[in-house]
Amino acid sequence: MNEESPVGRPKKGRREAAREATEQAILEAAEKVFAEAGFGGATMQLIADLAGLPKANLHYYFATKESLYRAVVERIFRIWLHAADQMDEAAGPAEGIGAYIDAKMEISRRHPNGSKVWASEVMHGAPVIQDYLETTLRDWTAGRCAVIERWIAEGRMAPVDPRHLLYMLWATTQHYADFNHQIETLNGGRPLSAADWEAAKTNVKEVILRGIGALD
Amino acid sequence: MNEESPVGRPKKGRREAAREATEQAILEAAEKVFAEAGFGGATMQLIADLAGLPKANLHYYFATKESLYRAVVERIFRIWLHAADQMDEAAGPAEGIGAYIDAKMEISRRHPNGSKVWASEVMHGAPVIQDYLETTLRDWTAGRCAVIERWIAEGRMAPVDPRHLLYMLWATTQHYADFNHQIETLNGGRPLSAADWEAAKTNVKEVILRGIGALD
DNA sequence: CTCAAGCCTGACCATATGGTCAGAATTGGA
DNA sequence: TCCAATTCTGACCATATGGTCAGGCTTGAG
Numbered sequence: 001m002n003e004e005s006p007v008g009r010p011k012k013g014r015r016e017a018a019r020e021a022t023e024q025a026i027l028e029a030a031e032k033v034f035a036e037a038g039f040g041g042a043t044m045q046l047i048a049d050l051a052g053l054p055k056a057n058l059h060y061y062f063a064t065k066e067s068l069y070r071a072v073v074e075r076i077f078r079i080w081l082h083a084a085d086q087m088d089e090a091a092g093p094a095e096g097i098g099a100y101i102d103a104k105m106e107i108s109r110r111h112p113n114g115s116k117v118w119a120s121e122v123m124h125g126a127p128v129i130q131d132y133l134e135t136t137l138r139d140w141t142a143g144r145c146a147v148i149e150r151w152i153a154e155g156r157m158a159p160v161d162p163r164h165l166l167y168m169l170w171a172t173t174q175h176y177a178d179f180n181h182q183i184e185t186l187n188g189g190r191p192l193s194a195a196d197w198e199a200a201k202t203n204v205k206e207v208i209l210r211g212i213g214a215l216d
Numbered sequence: 217m218n219e220e221s222p223v224g225r226p227k228k229g230r231r232e233a234a235r236e237a238t239e240q241a242i243l244e245a246a247e248k249v250f251a252e253a254g255f256g257g258a259t260m261q262l263i264a265d266l267a268g269l270p271k272a273n274l275h276y277y278f279a280t281k282e283s284l285y286r287a288v289v290e291r292i293f294r295i296w297l298h299a300a301d302q303m304d305e306a307a308g309p310a311e312g313i314g315a316y317i318d319a320k321m322e323i324s325r326r327h328p329n330g331s332k333v334w335a336s337e338v339m340h341g342a343p344v345i346q347d348y349l350e351t352t353l354r355d356w357t358a359g360r361c362a363v364i365e366r367w368i369a370e371g372r373m374a375p376v377d378p379r380h381l382l383y384m385l386w387a388t389t390q391h392y393a394d395f396n397h398q399i400e401t402l403n404g405g406r407p408l409s410a411a412d413w414e415a416a417k418t419n420v421k422e423v424i425l426r427g428i429g430a431l432d
Numbered sequence: 433c434t435c436a437a438g439c440c441t442g443a444c445c446a447t448a449t450g451g452t453c454a455g456a457a458t459t460g461g462a
Numbered sequence: 463t464c465c466a467a468t469t470c471t472g473a474c475c476a477t478a479t480g481g482t483c484a485g486g487c488t489t490g491a492g
Contacts, residue, residue, distance in 0.1 A: 015459065015468075022469095036340060041256025044450065054471055056452085065450065116339050122398045123332050124252060133401045141402055158426070164419040167399065171391030172384050182338045183383065185349045186357055203380035210374070211427025231438080231489065238439095260480065270441055272482085281480065 025051045026061055031072050035113035038120055039069055070128050073121050076114035077132060083107055087144060093157040093214040096147070097169070098205050104173035105201045108180075115177035141166060158213035165212065172204050241267045242277055247288050251329035254336055255285055286344050289337050292330035293348060299323055303360060309373040309430040312363070313385070314421050320389035321417045324396075331393035357382060367430075374429035381428065388420050 029050035033042045044065055048055040062068035083103040090096025108115055126133055141163070148162035176183065176192075184191050192200065209215045245267035249258045260281055264271040278284035299319040306312025324331055342349055357379070364378035392399065392408075400407055408416065425431045 019469085038254035038256050038336065038340065040254050040258070041340075043448085045448090055450090056471055056473095057469080059451065060469070060471095063451090119339065119394065120254065120336065122395050123335065124254065124257075125397050126401070130401070133398060137398075138402060158422075160423060161415055161419050163402070164416055165423070167391055167395075167416075168388050168420065168423060170395075171387040175383055175387030178335065179338050179383075179386075181341050182349060182353075185342070185346070186354060186379070199377055200380055200383075203377050204384065206374075207376060207381070207384060207427035208423065209427075210429070211423035211425075213426070235439085259478085261478090271480090272441055272443095273439080275481065276440070279481090 022051075022053070023061055026053075026058060026068070027072060027075060030068050031075075031113045031117060034069060034072055034120070035116035039065075039124070044068075066128070072114075072117055073129055074132075076111070076118050077129065077136075079107060079111060079114065080118070081136070081140065084140065084144070087147065093148070093151045093212065094209055096151075097212070097214065098209060101169060101173060101205050101208065102201060104169065105176065105197070105204065108173055108175075108177035109197055112177040112180050115174050119174065119178045156214065158211075160212050168208065172208070176200060238267075238269070239277055242269075242274060242284070243288060243291060246284050247291075247329045247333060250285060250288055250336070251332035255281075255340070258285075260284075282344070288330075288333055289345055290348075292327070292334050293345065293352075295323060295327060295330065296334070297352070297356065300356065300360070303363065309364070309367045309428065310425055312367075313428070313430065314425060317385060317389060317421050317424065318417060320385065321392065321413070321420065324389055324391075324393035325413055328393040328396050331390050335390065335394045372430065374427075376428050384424065388424070392416060 026047070030042075030047045033047045033050060037043075037046070042065075044058055045055050047068070048058045051058070058068075062071065083106075084100065086099040086103045087096045090099060121127070121129060122133075144166060145162035148157075148165060151157050152159050152162075180191075187196070206215075242263070246258075246263045249263045249266060253259075253262070258281075260274055261271050263284070264274045267274070274284075278287065299322075300316065302315040302319045303312045306315060337343070337345060338349075360382060361378035364373075364381060367373050368375050368378075396407075403412070422431075
């Protein structure tokens with residue numbers, strides 16, 4: 001789409017690099033503000049302040065609040081999907097689903113804001129990513145359901161409804177991001193420690209893997 | 217708090233009855249609008265329209281947007297807690313936790329908007345119900361953890377961390393309310409049927425109860 | 433029936449917010 | 463160095479929204 005230097009690598013000039021850096025800073029700030037205030041509660045001014053640039057400059061990079069929001073949501077969606085690769089090359093349910101849980105828990109830990117924006121978007125009826133739900137996500141889901149059904153047919157796990165199993169996986173893992181405030185409050189007001197996170201992961205995996213008969 | 221007619225039943229006059237009816241209509245409308253648009257995205261005008269009265273009248277019943285929002289959140293919280301009673305009189309984990317799952321799934325089915333408002337509130341850092349989290353919810357949680365730990369000590373279920381088990385219960389059941397749009401989209405764009413809900417309940421119960429070793 | 437208390441409402445206001453724009457500052461290739 | 467393209471910015475605007483208020487309407491106790 002753009003001229004590049006003779007070398008294979010882009011080798012972006014100072015200008016392009018700065019642009020990308022600014023864009024990332026904006027996305028980062030926007031993700032946080034959208035997560036903490038919701039789309040309606042977020043203000044371009046707040047995002048601009050957090051990103052460290054004047055509001056008018058924000059509009060130079062993202063024409064409207066909605067386009068910025070869309071960029072944030074799409075960014076998260078990409079991370080979501082990428083994390084799901086874990087499940088593909090697995091030999092059986094214990095490794096496959098176990099790895100998927102690990103990956104999703106790690107995302108909840110590292111990108112709680114992204115998870116919250118996603119949750120908010122879906123809760124409000126997916127006004128901007130409805131098409132993704134109907135295409136990419138639907139296909140992805142069908143694919144995983146097929147894998148799970150194969151495992152069931154092979155007698156490697158109990159005959160549970162794959163659809164509802166996926167919902168359980170999403171729900172339990174994302175809960176640690178979306179409700180982290182509640183969890184921290186019940187944890188004495190302190191964030192989960194590394195050990196706490198390990199315990200959480202282990203518990204989720206144990207209960208679910210045993211629950212689908214993939215442990216014995 | 218108020219004078220009542222000689223009879224035991226309140227027998228509220230026309231006036232009082234109308235007031236309560238209006239109040240309920242407002243709360244119902246507000247719950248829906250807050251759920252669909254978030255606190256920041258919701259407008260008093262929208263709520264008024266949905267409740268079928270002029271905006272100024274809304275402010276006669278609820279002075280500010282925040283006080284109305286607070287009323288909605290507290291209403292949900294009460295339902296939440298009440299549903300948890302199921303778990304108390306149970307003889308063991310299978311019945312107790314099974315009944316709790318049933319109750320929470322039923323709430324997700326009947327009060328999806330309430331669940332969403334709650335989720336949104338917690339996601340945004342619980343600005344209005346932080347005190348509830350630190351008192352009522354913390355106490356409630358401690359009580360249930362004690363019950364679960366007793367069951368574990370008695371060898372009636374596997375030794376899982378009670379805290380994380382509760383999170384799993386909350387996450388899985390509330391997911392059907394908070395993410396119902398996503399679920400419906402993956403269900404071919406149609407709401408879950410009665411049979412679908414039964415299947416969901418059964419699946420959640422089976423996986424979790426088997427997962428905590430309370431089925432054999 | 434009377435009338436005070438309670439309920440309802442249209443019109444209005446102050447403010448906050450998303451977005452615009454003209455022009456200044458900077459950059460980097462020629 | 464020069465200059466066109468790109469990036470940045472303060473000032474500004476139109477609109478939407480939460481909230482107010484003076485006055486009209488309804489209710490029900492006496």
